[in-house]
Amino acid sequence: MSFSSCSVEFIYMAASPPCRAVWMCIKELGIDVDMRHIDMYKKAEHTQPWFVKLNPQHTVPTINDDGFILWESRAILGYLVNKYGKDDQLYPTEPQKRALVDRMLYFDIGTLYKSMVDYFQPILYMGSSGDPQKANQLKSSLDYLDQYLEIEEYVAGDNLTIADLAILATVTHLEGVEWSYKSYENIFRWVTKLKTELPYYNECNQGGINMFKDWVKLRREQAAATAAEEAAKSVRKNSRT
Structure with a gap:
């Protein structure tokens, strides 16, 4: 390179x-x-x-x-x-091949990434216990991706494209909130393949996942401390009545 x-x-x-x-x-x-x-x-x-x-x-x-x-x-x-780009493999110029890459980029932002944010944001920022309907939407998004990967080595054809990089970052972000994608056989195969193939994976992706994990841990500790404080206030209030 x-x-x-x-x-x-x-x-x-x-x-x-x-x-x-x-x-x-x-x-x-x-x-x-x-x-x-x-x-x-x-x-x-x-x-x-x-x-x-x-x-x-x-x-x-x-x-x-x-x-x-x-x-x-x-x-x-x-x-x-x-x-x-030295060539167009990552983002083909041929209209139909490019359309397949674009489709998966739009699938990521409009379906997969969106469903992940919709489910986890209330949990991490507002202390929600998690909306089952939104959890099902995330599962459905992963089901779709797993189906796409059933017949392809990569998400938009037979070689690496920018759609793989975008969706790889999305899927592996789930590791930061301990949501396993291992039950999705084709997704797990694809992620494992890219982790091995991409020499920059640990530098560019894994380090950020670890940073996100640390932040999630901090948010959970803060939420637990807030809940404990509220419980203590309730006990003190009830003891005075």
């Missing part, structure tokens, strides 16, 4: 699946990037004026390619391959 001479600023948070997908794409393409990590969890660095000016939505990932600012991970993935 040869490295290009370009310099792209990559603004990211390692715990974010979309950021990890772009990072893996950067490695696959061999792009020379300036990495700028921001902490959205503890320091809310994404709300700093410099970043809001750069990206009014102040979302990650964001890239700055010589003054061209772009956010939304799947748009970034396509842009990077279109501009810096």
Whole structure:
């Protein structure tokens, strides 16, 4: 893999699946990037004026390619391959092949990733016990993906594409909340294959999963402490009546 001479600023948070997908794409393409990590969890660095000016939505990932600012991970993935790819394997130019990749990118953002966020966000941010209907939607999304992988080695054909990188980051994010995908035989085979094939997997993806795990653990500890405090208040209040 040869490295290009370009310099792209990559603004990211390692715990974010979309950021990890772009990072893996950067490695696959061999792009020379300036990495700028921001902490959205503890320091809310994404709300700093410099970043809001750069990206009014102040979302990650964001890239700055010589003054061209772009956010939304799947748009970034396509842009990077279109501009810096040595060939079109990661994002084919042939209309039907590209349509299959686009379909899976849209499946990720509109179905799989969405169902994961819809289920886990209330649990992690609001202390919810989990909505069974939303859990079923996540399971259905994984069922669909498992079916897609039943006849294909990769999610959009017979070779690695940016759709694999996006969906790999989404599926493996479940490891951070201890939701096992091992019962999905084809998904598990595909994930295991990519973990072995991609030499940058641990650097670009596993480290961020571990960071997310630590954050989840902290959130659960905080929720438990809050629940214990509320229970103690209730006991004290009842003892006075």
